[in-house]
Amino acid sequence: MKVLVFGGSFDPVHKGHVALFRRAMKVIAPDVAHIVPAYHSPFKAKSPTPFRLRMKMLKQTFAKFGKNIIFDDYELRQGGKTYTYQLVQYLQKRYAHPEIYLLVGTDCLNDLHNWKNPQIIFDHATVVAGKRKGYNENPAQFKHFFLPGFFPKLSSSRVRAHILSCGDIPNTVPAQITDTIRKNKLYGLDVHEWLRAHLKPNRYLHSCKVAEMAAVLSDIYDVKVETAVQAGILHDAGKGFSGPELIDFCHTHKIKVPFFEDICRQEPSLLHSFVSAWLAKHHFGVKDSQVVRAIAEHTLGSLHMSVLSKILFVADISSKDRKYKDAFLIRNLALQDLDKALLYAANRKLLFTIDSQKWLCPLGIDLWNHLIKQEK
Secondary structure (H helix, E strand, O other): OEEEEEEEOOOOOOHHHHHHHHHHHHHHOOOEEEEEEOOOOOOOOOOOOOHHHHHHHHHHHHHHHOOOEEEOOHHHHHOOOOOHHHHHHHHHHHOOOOEEEEEEEHHHHOOHHHOOOHHHHHHHEEEEEEEOOOOOOOOOOOOEEEEEEEOOOOOHHHHHHHHHHHOOOOOOOOHHHHHHHHHOOOOOHHHHHHHHHHOOHHHHHHHHHHHHHHHHHHHHOOOOHHHHHHHHHHOOHHHHOOHHHHHHHHHHOOOOOOOHHHHHHHOHHHHHHHHHHHHHHHHOOOOOHHHHHHHHHOOOOOOOOOHHHHHHHHHHHHOOOOOOOHHHHHHHHHOOOHHHHHHHHHHHHHHHHHHOOOOOOHHHHHHHHHHHHHHO
16 A cells, blocks of 8 residues: 655645655655654744645645545644654554655755654655755665656745735745635735735835835845745834824834934834834834834934844845835845844935935944944
């Protein structure tokens, strides 16, 4: 009895999953294939996407592959973190003497020996993997083989980041599930709906462009792409409020803002950073304190900025929708040296403020002095 098992978060399923499964079905020709979405992966935070929706999208994508496919809710029935060795044991009990084939991507292959109770997996299953171009194989000390050909370098996290950054669904997602994603406003589509309703069109476009640039910089400076995109898309969420509304919002929600009274008198629009941070945390449910902090700091900065804060500060002033002459220079500089780009961006912000004959907030002056001191 040949049993193919394909597990994962599938959040969402993408065309890389489809290509891998199609090839495995052809090469292995299993008697039965179990597709097993994770309820709570041991390696990731619990998915905010409901299990039933991920299962629905799997059925929409893979049902066409044959009647010998079982969409298995085993992990849901377990009700918590479930390990692959437990899945193998479950299949052993379900079938008499099964010949189990565990389908994985190459990213998993070199890390399998670090999984919980890996010897149970190695003793009772053959690992089947798909190669990506550029993959460097470390000889595995367990039963395994590679499917013929190469497979696209796709990831669910990249799909989620794409949708969150620009509000559309990439063609790397199977067409069968796009309506489900849209109908349920998954992966940030709800965020885009809110932003379009509360921001002017140019400000909404700017938010998308900042998220796009933050994603590029995240790859260079080793920040999780979804984290960078989340900060980018939400950084101006409070920009739709007027000055008096920002002041009232800060009072109502007891938001602590440095130099609050001075900002209220001189330039209340500066409060939008702090209001946006509050909205990110309390309205949109952002749990990552680094994201919330980066949003709060994206206009005036601080003396102890994280890499994410620096990325957002620079992306905000040099995103592709910015038309002033130095935006291109800062953007290119950021691709090479983030700290130098930050220094230049802080310089431009101060000059813009002076040229506009506006009040200089002490936070911006402190940042400039701090950066100059570090530079020297």
